[in-house]
Amino acid sequence: MIADIQIPDALLVQDYVAGNEEALATLIKRHESKIYGFIYSKVSDRDVANDIFQDTFIKVIKTLKSNSYNEEGKFLPWVMRIAHNLIIDYFRKNKKMPLHRETEEFSIFSIMTDDTLTIENQLIANQVELDIRKLIEELPDDQKEVLIMRMYKDMSFKEISEITGVSINTSLGRMRYALMNLRKVIDKHQIILTN
Amino acid sequence: MAKIYSKKNLVTTKMKPKKEVISFLLNYSKALHLIKVDGKKIEFIAN
Numbered sequence: 598m599i600a601d602i603q604i605p606d607a608l609l610v611q612d613y614v615a616g617n618e619e620a621l622a623t624l625i626k627r628h629e630s631k632i633y634g635f636i637y638s639k640v641s642d643r644d645v646a647n648d649i650f651q652d653t654f655i656k657v658i659k660t661l662k663s664n665s666y667n668e669e670g671k672f673l674p675w676v677m678r679i680a681h682n683l684i685i686d687y688f689r690k691n692k693k694m695p696l697h698r699e700t701e702e703f704s705i706f707s708i709m710t711d712d713t714l715t716i717e718n719q720l721i722a723n724q725v726e727l728d729i730r731k732l733i734e735e736l737p738d739d740q741k742e743v744l745i746m747r748m749y750k751d752m753s754f755k756e757i758s759e760i761t762g763v764s765i766n767t768s769l770g771r772m773r774y775a776l777m778n779l780r781k782v783i784d785k786h787q788i789i790l791t792n
Numbered sequence: 793m794a795k796i797y798s799k800k801n802l803v804t805t806k807m808k809p810k811k812e813v814i815s816f817l818l819n820y821s822k823a824l825h826l827i828k829v830d831g832k833k834i835e836f837i838a839n
Contacts (some may be wrong), residue, residue, distance in 0.1 A: 621821050624813060630806040637807055650809045654817045663826045663833055 606672040614661055621661075625654065627672055632680055639684045649687060653680040734780050740775035743768055 612620035637646040660666050746752045758765045823837045
């Protein structure tokens with residue numbers, strides 16, 4: 598439906614809270630694949646995934662109907678967080694993995710996506726890395742030095758300025774020019790770096 | 793010559809929950825009523 602693509606989640610939530618049940622149907626239809634897919638990727642069992650999906654939305658419905666939801670434009674992340682916690686509860690009940698509730702140190706986003714590279718993606722990533730290193734070689738020495746220290750040795754600008762004997766502002770400036778010049782070199786060679 | 797690195801977009805089927813689950817949720821939502829009494833929330837399902 599074209600109409601539901603144009604209506605943002607926040608408005609649909611508002612509509613639903615106001616009593617429009619169709620808005621819930623639209624929200625579920627819009628996000629069901631992503632949410633169900635995420636749950637299934639963790640539990641690897643369709644029946645369990647269906648149960649957790651259902652429990653997730655029962656919580657969503659209760660929270661919205663009780664006017665306890667604080668809309669900050671983040672409906673989907675909120676639902677995913679609920680699903681994530683239910684997955685944790687499922688595993689805890691089945692004693693298959695230790696309990697890791699969301700804390701300041703642990704974020705749902707560390708497990709939400711599976712960023713394992715396929716072999717093809719790994720080859721592409723390796724080639725992109727090699728090309729970037731060659732491009733960096735074309736930079737002036739002072740800019741190259743700062744860029745390598747910052748990006749490859751993970752040094753702070755304070756550390757870079759101490760080692761190179763220049764001020765922090767100068768290091769920052771060299772980094773800025775390094776990035777600007779890298780972009781120029783990329784354009785000059787007409788390279789498209791994507792993965 | 794421009795170098796282009798891209799991965800092929802494989803056709804993937806999107807996973808979805810069962811229709812019965814969706815149907816249950818929508819009916820549950822229609823039937824659920826929440827009221828607050830003395831600061832407490834009471835939920836009841838209207839048939």
